[in-house]
Ligand SMILES: Nc1nc2c(ncn2[C@@H]2O[C@H](COP(=O)(O)OP(=O)(O)O)[C@@H](O)[C@H]2O)c(=O)[nH]1
């Protein structure tokens with residue numbers, strides 16, 4: 321990607337013809353969320369033009385090779401020879417894993433984009449507790465042997481898990497007299513007499529909450545998240561996570577292809593100069609290099625709407641990308657894994673995540689590992705905030721620090737026809753990202769005449785053919 | 786012994802409008818339409834053929850129209866076993882661009898032995914009477930690139946297409962890499978266990 325394209329000069333007249341057209345939708349940015357929306361719109365028969373200012377797919381959620389990484393974040397440095405060939409690297413700018421039974425997998429199956437992708441399971445999942453890295457147990461034997469909790473606590477924990485496992489919202493006999501739509505997560509956990517550390521383990525290592533806000537919210541969501549974890553774990557066995565070969569940047573490319581196959585027109589390396597609005601403030605086109613393509617609506621990531629004041633910043637995420645010549649210590653030499661550092665363990669409000677990937681995921685040359693440490697920023701010294709995690713890694717060959725602003729839409733889509741996706745949050749998986757896509761999709765549908773509306777029910781997918 | 790089954794990924798490259806989608810449709814679906822709009826993409830098509838003792842599944846990938854504004858992503862090129870370069874014999878520019886298509890392929894796909902990678906060149910639309918690129922000119926370019934096989938084709942009149950794709954399959958098979966790299970064991974997403982069948986709860 322972002323390779324300088326060889327000599328072929330784009331045909332100006334053809335590009336003029338494509339710009340001189342009218343589209344149902346113009347999509348700005350080829351991040352994972354925006355390409356998925358583009359694909360859904362094209363499949364629904366909408367005429368789509370998709371532009372990206374970069375010469376590669378993925379926007380904020382791209383996977384970059386080594387040269388691109390140094391170009392963007394290397395402060396003028398050149399990649400040293402000992403790191404190996406640039407093209408063997410696919411470094412995710414947003415580190416996330418996919419829950420094996422999560423919404424993204426459902427979305428891939430629904431859109432039939434699984435043909436374009438290959439996945440591997442992540443080898444292990446770990447949690448940091450009292451200064452040590454523990455494997456999150458996946459079998460009963462592992463659970464009994466684990467040093468994470470004492471014997472009596474294990475029994476209480478087991479009772480909790482059995483309750484969660486059997487709980488079925490539609491079947492009152494499994495509720496055991498509890499109304500989880502009212503009972504808070506904290507109160508449910510209290511019912512089982514669990515110790516604080518077990519609570520952290522459940523909330524952060526299993527339910528994968530990245531802060532403690534869930535405790536005061538209804539327990540139904542906590543139970544759902546625990547069920548997602550165990551169902552995902554049951555798919556392939558080693559961890560609840562899967563990950564695409566060649567990195568997450570494959571996802572937006574697959575969704576873009578879906579859109580293109582259904583007629584979506586693609587323009588990378590296309591400068592977006594201005595979004596055009598009519599007198600009433602409704603979007604009516606997008607101008608690039610002096611040409612304006614007309615449209616009825618625009619979908620895009622926040623970076624394209626900053627200038628128009630249609631997004632607001634709600635925080636920052638710090639991500640440290642480390643290239644290493646060894647796997648993360650104390651992870652049984654896992655080729656790929658995740659370590660969760662629950663906030664309470666290091667006196668924070670937000671968890672720190674460590675993801676490790678390597679050659680077996682086709683994201684690094686043999687013997688090299690890409691380790692990404694990330695969290696929501698809490699202080700004025702974000703890099704320092706990650707030091708408890710960096711201490712666990714041993715010495716990396718190279719570190720890049722990426723500080724990303726998190727934006728959310730602040731416009732009225734019903735009035736201006738702009739459908740804006742949010743920046744990626746600090747969570748460790750894609751559940752919230754797909755929720756965002758589905759929410760934006762529903763916003764779009766709500767503005768269409770009823771006969772054009774097509775709803776997506778991911779929980780009740782039609783049987784596969 | 787049953788013949789070994791092989792899957793080949795074949796990608797078709799070339800300027801927009803030269804007939805890539807039409808060639809693929811003619812070969813796999815025995816169909817041709819004048820109405821294909823160059824703007825509408827196609828996905829991939831598969832065809833099983835017998836090459837000597839072997840059953841070969843050719844998975845032929847269309848650019849889906851993303852070539853039109855130089856917007857093919859690296860994922861499209863990954864793992865290609867063969868690359869078909871197409872030009873329109875009636876449009877000089879489409880022939881002149883073959884060089885950069887070939888370069889782009891080598892750059893993006895990064896085959897381990899670029900010199901020996903199996904390309905095939907197709908000069909399409911020979912049914913039309915407006916020929917500009919001579920056979921001689923095309924052949925000499927192909928020779929200069931390590932003797933790439935060259936075919937003059939027409940998707941419209943079904944000329945030379947079976948022959949071309951057989952050579953594509955043969956040459957790709959001959960190149961079949963002895964996989965010394967670590968082949969990852971990937972998972973099948975379409976085989977999802979549901980809640981009932983997944984009752985072996987983790988830490989229970
Ligand atoms: N006369 C003639 N027209 C062709 C031939 N192959 C394709 N076409 C036409 O050329 C146009 C572009 O073809 P298409 O397959 O969409 O080209 P692509 O952009 O390379 O995929 C269409 O109108 C086709 O009908 C051919 O062999 N002869």
Ligand SMILES: [Mg+2]
Nearest residue numbers: 805806826850
């Ligand atoms: Mg085509």
